Amino acid sequence: MGAGGTTRQKMLVGGVELLRERGPAGVTIDAVLARTRTPRGSVYHHFPGGRQQIVGEALEMSGSAISAIIQESAQDGPASAFAHLIAFWKKLLRENDFEAGCPVVAVAIAGSAQDDHRDRAREIIGGWLGTIADSLVRTGATPARARTLATLVVSSVEGAVVLCRTTRSTAPLDDVAGELRHLFADLDRRPAE
């Protein structure tokens, strides 16, 4: 049970890595086995649903992790400009040598041949937008403005992750973080309309 748990966990982490680097189409049984150096028999023992089960569980695992970081970031209030979220992405990009992006986005925009978990990924991203908008309403923004600002935060951070991969540097995330700090400092000084 202990060793089984370890193999299962290792395969799931491999699934998350493949999802980040290649999207759901890249999470094949062969790729998971090659990356995690596990015997072929382990797959259907631990994941009787095959690769779709691995994609689904990898999505839940990585989605929950990012949701928790966004919740933590949102609790700090807008003045922190989602510093935890920015720091999380910078660390992850450095660790994977700028080869990996957001696993939840990868599932959400997958083509129709890979759409088993697309609705769930969209739901997770909707949750991120809701968490951020709620935190902005608590600090005085109208619900309408909070919603557009939440969209700006998620869009600019996700877009900056792509630019970081493009430039192989964390500078785009720093640039976006700086601009978000400006914006939220202004909102603090002047109540959001």
Next chain:
Amino acid sequence: MGAGGTTRQKMLVGGVELLRERGPAGVTIDAVLARTRTPRGSVYHHFPGGRQQIVGEALEMSGSAISAIIQESAQDGPASAFAHLIAFWKKLLRENDFEAGCPVVAVAIAGSAQDDHRDRAREIIGGWLGTIADSLVRTGATPARARTLATLVVSSVEGAVVLCRTTRSTAPLDDVAGELRHLFADLDRRPAE
């Protein structure tokens, strides 16, 4: 030559579409032939370099188109908040039923198995950032601030395109456009630091 030009052009447009929907790995000879209903013999007649030549030319074609729109948008000045670029993406997303993203980003973040044109894609994105930053400097921003604002514009628009695909709606682009308008209107009132 006339008909040949037409077949060649049709195959290239098919290549751009596949690039947008599936990234460079999805631009296979079979996929281009299936989509454009052209005979197999046409491929090596028009593209002796095979699929890598199609990817390369599709990247140049779509990259130039987006670069031209960004230049047009930048000429209108920051108060327009890159309205042409936003309108271009909204139209494209509606036309392709939210199934397609940015072809240049798709090449720029492709895995190492698909990296033949990655440097060129990164160069094109660097050009977009430069065009936007230059236009902001012309309207009074310092070069440093112009650079971080350009990163925010490209990040938030690229990220919003992803959220549009996720929500199957153009609302995220409208939300980001609204926030960029706020931001640039403020810069007009108070000189950018």
